[in-house]
Amino acid sequence: MGLVAGRVLVAGEGGGPLLRLDEPISFWGGVDPVSGTIADPRHANFGTSIAGTVLAVPSAVGSSSSSAIMLELLREGTAPAAILLGHADAILSLGVIVGEELGYAGIPILEMPVGELVSFPQGVQLHVSPEGIVTQASS
Amino acid sequence: MTLELTDYERSLIGGSQGDATAMAMRILVSAAELVGAGELVEIRSAHIDGCLHHGDGGVEFAERLADGGGRVAVDTTLNVGALDLLHPDKVRAGAHKTAMARRQMDAYVRMGAEPTFTCAPYQIGHLPDVGEQVAWGESNAIAFVNSVLGARTERYGDFLDACCALTGRAPLHGLHLEENRAATVVVDASHVPSELKARDVFYPVLGTWLGLEVGRDIAAIVGLPAATTRDQLKALGAAAASTGAVALFHVVGVTPEAATLDAATHGQVPGRTVALTAEMLRGSLARLSTAGQGGRVDAVAVGSPHFSIGEFEHLVRLVSGRRLAVPFYACTARGTLLALEEQGDAEVLREAGVEIIVDTCVVVTPILPASGGVLMTNSGKFAHYGPSNTGYEVLYGSLEDCVDSAVAGRALSSPEVWAW
Numbered sequence: 395m396g397l398v399a400g401r402v403l404v405a406g407e408g409g410g411p412l413l414r415l416d417e418p419i420s421f422w423g424g425v426d427p428v429s430g431t432i433a434d435p436r437h438a439n440f441g442t443s444i445a446g447t448v449l450a451v452p453s454a455v456g457s458s459s460s461s462a463i464m465l466e467l468l469r470e471g472t473a474p475a476a477i478l479l480g481h482a483d484a485i486l487s488l489g490v491i492v493g494e495e496l497g498y499a500g501i502p503i504l505e506m507p508v509g510e511l512v513s514f515p516q517g518v519q520l521h522v523s524p525e526g527i528v529t530q531a532s533s
Numbered sequence: 534m535t536l537e538l539t540d541y542e543r544s545l546i547g548g549s550q551g552d553a554t555a556m557a558m559r560i561l562v563s564a565a566e567l568v569g570a571g572e573l574v575e576i577r578s579a580h581i582d583g584c585l586h587h588g589d590g591g592v593e594f595a596e597r598l599a600d601g602g603g604r605v606a607v608d609t610t611l612n613v614g615a616l617d618l619l620h621p622d623k624v625r626a627g628a629h630k631t632a633m634a635r636r637q638m639d640a641y642v643r644m645g646a647e648p649t650f651t652c653a654p655y656q657i658g659h660l661p662d663v664g665e666q667v668a669w670g671e672s673n674a675i676a677f678v679n680s681v682l683g684a685r686t687e688r689y690g691d692f693l694d695a696c697c698a699l700t701g702r703a704p705l706h707g708l709h710l711e712e713n714r715a716a717t718v719v720v721d722a723s724h725v726p727s728e729l730k731a732r733d734v735f736y737p738v739l740g741t742w743l744g745l746e747v748g749r750d751i752a753a754i755v756g757l758p759a760a761t762t763r764d765q766l767k768a769l770g771a772a773a774a775s776t777g778a779v780a781l782f783h784v785v786g787v788t789p790e791a792a793t794l795d796a797a798t799h800g801q802v803p804g805r806t807v808a809l810t811a812e813m814l815r816g817s818l819a820r821l822s823t824a825g826q827g828g829r830v831d832a833v834a835v836g837s838p839h840f841s842i843g844e845f846e847h848l849v850r851l852v853s854g855r856r857l858a859v860p861f862y863a864c865t866a867r868g869t870l871l872a873l874e875e876q877g878d879a880e881v882l883r884e885a886g887v888e889i890i891v892d893t894c895v896v897v898t899p900i901l902p903a904s905g906g907v908l909m910t911n912s913g914k915f916a917h918y919g920p921s922n923t924g925y926e927v928l929y930g931s932l933e934d935c936v937d938s939a940v941a942g943r944a945l946s947s948p949e950v951w952a953w
Contacts (some may be wrong), residue, residue: 403567412912423918425716427588429808434824434921459582459671459689466588481749484568490548491563492692495556 397509399476400504402526403487408501409521409531410475412514413447414437415439421460421467421486432473448520448528449474452506454483464489468498476501480508504528534564535762536656545700548719553644556918557696564693565704574666574705575663577700577932579609580654580678582670583691584641585648585897586615586634598699607699609646611895612671612681613839614638617900618650623890625899629858631691647697650684650892653767653839655682656786658868661791666709668697672780673838673914676770679781681763683789685709686781700821708781714790714800716753716783719806723756725814727951730758731757736765737913739809740779741819746807748777753797754784764841772836786910799934811953818951821916821929824907831906832925833857834895835932835940836864836913844932848887849878856944860902861935886939896922910934911945913952 417438419425422436431446445467454460464486467473476485482505494500502522511528515518519531536699544842545558546552556766567572583595601921615634617623626634634909642648649657653831661667661684669675669686687707689697697703707713720743722730729735743752761784773779783791791797835848840863848863863875863882870891873879882889895901899906908925910916910931928947937945 405723423921424585436920453749453778455744455776459585459691461586461692462583462587462591463584464736465594465692469590469593483689484564484693486689486694487567488560490566491567491592492594495560496590496597498590510839525863 397456398506398528400506400526400528401482403482403504404490404500404503405524406500406502407522407524408475409519410446410448412450412457412511412520413442413444414450414508414511414516418455419451420455421463425463427463427466427468428470428472430467431528437515444474445472447474448478448522449480450511451507452480454479454486459491459525461492465493465501468493468500471477473501477503478511478528479503479505495526535656536562537568542573542702551602553598553601553800557598557603557699558603560692561696561700561702561704566927568704568706570704570706571703572700573865574709576607576666576668576697576701576703578607578659578661579605579610579668579670579694580659580674581609581641581646581670581694581698582652583695584611584614584628584638589633591691592637592640594601594945595637598695598747599643601639603644605645605700607698609640609698610649610659611646612650614650615898617890618892618893623888623900625903632861633950635898637683640700644699649866649868651839652894653841653866656869656902657866658841666703668694668703669919670694672774673767673771676782677767678786680770680783681766688778713752715801716751716797717804718747718752719751719794719803720747720752721756721806721808722753722754725756725809727758729953731927732931732950733765733768734911736768737772738814738817738821740769741776741821741913741917742780742813743769744773744777745780745817747779751781751783752782753785753791753803755794757784757787759786761787764844765839768913771915772899775914775917815951819898819913822927823920823928824928826944828940828944829907830859830909830928830938830944831864831904832860833909833935834862834864834901834915835911835935837894837896837912840865840869842869845869845873845878847932849881851933852885852887853881855885855940857939859939861887862890862895862900863887864890867891875897884923901925907944908938909935
């Protein structure tokens with residue numbers, strides 16, 4: 395199966411079903427920090443849970459408080475298993491770095507052209523390696 | 534690029550200034566490597582956006598630093614918290630959340646930051662000079678300090694701004710560097726009717742469009758009046774930073790790095806030019822309301838970013854001698870409230886039925902009546918975040934429309950101002 399490489403923003407390993415969002419997302423105001431569901435009624439994926447997914451988004455936008463939401467998701471255990479960003483974003487990555495400093499389990503964040511993921515169907519099980527390689531998990 | 538640290542910076546990691554500063558430096562170094570900075574830059578001030586309680590992780594972070602003896606190394610103001618400390622009964626929150634929110638705010642004050650609790654520190658005297666290196670959090674404050682004041686910050690998240698404040702350093706990258714501050718997109722507003730451009734209600738709509746259309750590119754807006762006010766630029770930037778990752782925009786003839794279009798683009802040919810049309814503005818205007826026109830209004834909220842003295846004086850003129858029929862909240866800094874009390878305006882506002890909220894705002898803290906309904910606002914940022922954060926439908930309008938609607942208890946609008 396396909397294999398794509400991303401630039402490692404936060405190193406780590408994780409896997410889960412692919413959730414590809416076509417619209418950018420602001421974690422603050424856009425994601426519930428406890429449940430991990432998309433909370434912005436104007437977002438096309440309103441109500442979808444990002445918890446445990448390999449979340450692919452074109453970019454993270456909006457408030458600088460998004461790193462705090464990332465930290466809370468890690469603390470609550472409702473964070474994505476990995477995040478693939480079309481544009482590098484220091485704000486989300488920082489939430490993971492701080493979480494690791496506080497002893498929470500971290501997640502990998504990669505920068506990659508998310509268009510390259512179109513070969514993977516929505517919901518397919520993906521695995522992200524510490525080196526930033528995304529592969530379809532063998533079933 | 535490899536990050537090079539000075540001997541002093543390396544000593545911080547080694548704990549020369551204590552455990553908290555060492556932790557702050559470790560996080561700062563990780564962040565600097567993440568963005569590919571070659572070195573750190575000394576900063577003159579910081580604005581920390583970490584006081585707002587999103588959950589207990591933020592409290593744990595702040596207390597880890599405060600308990601570790603952390604002290605800010607530069608002048609530092611604090612963003613809003615999740616409580617109105619001067620009027621605690623106005624916030625509906627459980628005992629646990631209230632206690633944790635308080636602990637989070639206290640931890641930053643223990644580290645020596647000023648208890649300003651405002652998202653608009655630039656309105657209470659935190660005014661860096663043009664070209665000054667700073668580290669600010671809070672998206673509207675970032676847009677303002679870069680664009681309107683001409684100081685230099687990147688978009689710092691809740692935690693990195695605190696790490697910068699404790700170490701007095703920031704990663705030297707992005708908008709800290711002169712070459713990255715050039716406009717690459719020209720937005721031509723010269724065809725927008727001047728009557729519309731003279732109105733405050735235009736600027737959040739322009740900002741909403743800018744954030745969606747231009748995003749992380751840097752725009753030079755031409756054709757705005759030389760008399761465009763700081764409050765209008767504040768509203769533009771706040772809306773733009775809500776719908777897009779806008780951290781810097783230039784307004785030719787108005788903002789400090791844009792005396793001319795050539796200055797704003799650093800003499801380079803812009804990548805593209807977009808002429809604003811009536812359709813573009815109508816689309817952004819429509820996006821700011823989720824409730825229908827002409828229906829009921831259950832509450833009004835203004836002051837995102839926090840209301841300035843000038844905006845309050847405008848509000849005083851509008852509400853004097855009138856009685857508001859629905860709850861009307863005006864959010865501001867405690868320092869601004871003090872000035873309002875001294876000049877007698879706070880009394881006039883309260884008599885009309887305006888509730889003045891300080892240290893926080895109604896979109897980040899449960900203050901609005903729990904019954905829900907339609908929230909009217911003149912703020913692009915409230916309109917953007919209101920539905921997801923409060924559960925209210927939102928209706929966007931001018932401050933005049935907000936007051937008229939609050940008096941009538943139903944939505945009144947002035948569509949004629951948008952005639953083009």
